[in-house]
Amino acid sequence: MAESIRMLSKNTVKFIKSLHQKKFRVQERMFFVEGEKSVVEVLNSDFRLELLVATESFIHKNNRLINSSSAHVIQASQKQLEGLGQYQSNDSALAVVHMKVNSSFDFPEGEFVLGLDEVRDPGNLGTIIRIADWYGIKNLVFSEHTAEFYNPKVIQSTMGSFTRVNFFYADLRRTFQAWNVPVYGAFLDGKNVHELRQVSSGVILMGNESNGISDNIGGFVTDRVTIPGFGQAESLNVAIATAVLCDNFKRLQVQ
Amino acid sequence: MAESIRMLSKNTVKFIKSLHQKKFRVQERMFFVEGEKSVVEVLNSDFRLELLVATESFIHKNNRLINSSSAHVIQASQKQLEGLGQYQSNDSALAVVHMKVNSSFDFPEGEFVLGLDEVRDPGNLGTIIRIADWYGIKNLVFSEHTAEFYNPKVIQSTMGSFTRVNFFYADLRRTFQAWNVPVYGAFLDGKNVHELRQVSSGVILMGNESNGISDNIGGFVTDRVTIPGFGQAESLNVAIATAVLCDNFKRLQVQ
Structure with missing residues (x-):
């Protein structure tokens, strides 16, 4: 995995920042998730990840989980991460994730x-x-x-x-x-x-x-x-x- | 009451703004309350008001309630009110109120x-x-x-x-x-x-x-x-x- 880790480009920064706006989330059908706990949860879920921007230590700590995901991995500093999302403090990760399809379901009996x-x-x-x-x-x-x-x-x-x-x-x-x-x-x-x-x-x-x-x-x-x-x-x-x-x-x- | 309505002075603005900081609240033993509902509630309570800064329409609407309070009444515009408190929008009032004493109570039986x-x-x-x-x-x-x-x-x-x-x-x-x-x-x-x-x-x-x-x-x-x-x-x-x-x-x- 280490070979494929990229650095953060200007275009990626621009793309992630666009996802702060609903218009672009709807257009791209992607959204972002930040902070250690939430990013780990999304890595463990059936959501499909597009990008994972993370600090070296987050990547190291969650190596196996990251390897089993489809995400492109980008290494970034804490400062870079904090410039991408909404958190004042983020020393772990931010993930760009594909939305699920808005499909209705039958009423789940007994629930x-x-x-x-x-x-x-x-x-x-x-x-x-x-x-x-x-x-x-x-x-x-x-x-x-x-x-x-x-x-x-x-x-x-x-x-x-x-x-x-x-x-x-x-x-x-x-x-x-x-x-x-x-x-x-x-x-x-x-x-x-x-x-x-x-x-x-x-x-x-x-x-x-x-x-x-x-x-x-x-x-x-x-x-x-x-x-x-x-x-x-x-x-x-x-x-x-x-x-x-x-x-x-x-x-x-x-x- | 109308005779005693004052206009907002620079010193009053400074005083109210100081109450955003705990240090000055503790020193003055006063705090502020903003927005129509909360100010009406505090006027109806046993809290003692020091100042009431309010729009003309709030003063008119709550005339009786204001007359029965001890507050000095200051008329202000919506824009002035919004400069005093934390609300982005405030077209009614802000009250400066005396704190209550921090006195302990016996356990209220049955409650x-x-x-x-x-x-x-x-x-x-x-x-x-x-x-x-x-x-x-x-x-x-x-x-x-x-x-x-x-x-x-x-x-x-x-x-x-x-x-x-x-x-x-x-x-x-x-x-x-x-x-x-x-x-x-x-x-x-x-x-x-x-x-x-x-x-x-x-x-x-x-x-x-x-x-x-x-x-x-x-x-x-x-x-x-x-x-x-x-x-x-x-x-x-x-x-x-x-x-x-x-x-x-x-x-x-x-x-």
């Missing part, structure tokens, strides 16, 4: 799917993906204007969990109609989730940060659920609410 | 207290305060190196909930020794919180973002608890974990 209706903040989306991974929810479906999965802030906030979920963007109404399963929607005036007794599977649906679940999707919600409040805060952040609902549904799930 | 051991990120602390308020947990105790309550990012992330909680910074070991109540500590290898049966009151203790609960506090934990994972994520963010634990404890609480 929960997490649905997001217009969650716009990349940090929230990333945190939600990490939560889904914690709770073993492997499948997610997003409305078309939900934040972009491959946004660097989303990828960063997932802490590597982006490698372990399936997802697609779609018209949620059509998807829910086709699936014909229970859709548990998070509302401020639904049934207290602590009073639910048994659940087996279905969609857990979360809405937009400001407006909640949109009216045109609300009609497809079969069960409106609410996290009980005991104090005076008006709401919970959508990622926080997702975690609390997933925790309750997994606790109540009858296999 | 939960949230304890934080070295939670360092201001956004996490603010989100945790909002969660405590949602779950009706009014009392919090922080280790001495937990993030500063009056940091502008903390205040902002609480979404107004900072007005509704009591807190103090202390040596947690001494505090827990004096209180002599159950301390439920969040660990990755504790008892599954879904399997707890009944709880009545005690401390819910969360640890540092990277290192969890420190060893020297661990000895004061009476019950190690864990959020069950069903997937492969290694951990949950501390604010997310706080919400899930509070949700479980409030669900299980026997009055």
Whole structure:
């Protein structure tokens, strides 16, 4: 492998920097991942790597893993790495990775799917993906204007969990109609989730940060659920609410 | 009131800008709050206001509330407001507020207290305060190196909930020794919180973002608890974990 390690060229720098913009990510169908933990996770995943820019010590430490990947390997200094990505500090690696195809899936019987209706903040989306991974929810479906999965802030906030979920963007109404399963929607005036007794599977649906679940999707919600409040805060952040609902549904799930 | 409205002076600008730094907040024992919702909440709270810098329309809309406060009122433009605080956009108000005294309290019988051991990120602390308020947990105790309550990012992330909680910074070991109540500590290898049966009151203790609960506090934990994972994520963010634990404890609480 050592023979094929290249040095960082101006064109490569320009190419990687272009991937900070959605326009170029969509055009190239590639995105980037940075930091030791996330890059190791993506090397271990079924994502296909195009480029791996890494420090000598990262290359040395992960030699076997890198050899088994398809990536072109480029050695760079910490300073060079920090000029490529979004991290203030990066002494390990940055990978350029091919996107997966946005293909829908059938409803996975006996499981929960997490649905997001217009969650716009990349940090929230990333945190939600990490939560889904914690709770073993492997499948997610997003409305078309939900934040972009491959946004660097989303990828960063997932802490590597982006490698372990399936997802697609779609018209949620059509998807829910086709699936014909229970859709548990998070509302401020639904049934207290602590009073639910048994659940087996279905969609857990979360809405937009400001407006909640949109009216045109609300009609497809079969069960409106609410996290009980005991104090005076008006709401919970959508990622926080997702975690609390997933925790309750997994606790109540009858296999 | 209208007679006493002043214009923004250079000295006031300088004073408010100094409050971005902890050093000056500590020296003056004041902090600032910005944005319509939070400023209205602080006007409605028992915090004592020193200054209220606000747009004409905010002053007009909240006239009665402002008249009942002790604040010196200064009228300013949106642009001036945006130059004072941390918000990119602020068309309403910024308040300079006196800190409360850091006084300890006795353990509130029959309730939960949230304890934080070295939670360092201001956004996490603010989100945790909002969660405590949602779950009706009014009392919090922080280790001495937990993030500063009056940091502008903390205040902002609480979404107004900072007005509704009591807190103090202390040596947690001494505090827990004096209180002599159950301390439920969040660990990755504790008892599954879904399997707890009944709880009545005690401390819910969360640890540092990277290192969890420190060893020297661990000895004061009476019950190690864990959020069950069903997937492969290694951990949950501390604010997310706080919400899930509070949700479980409030669900299980026997009055």
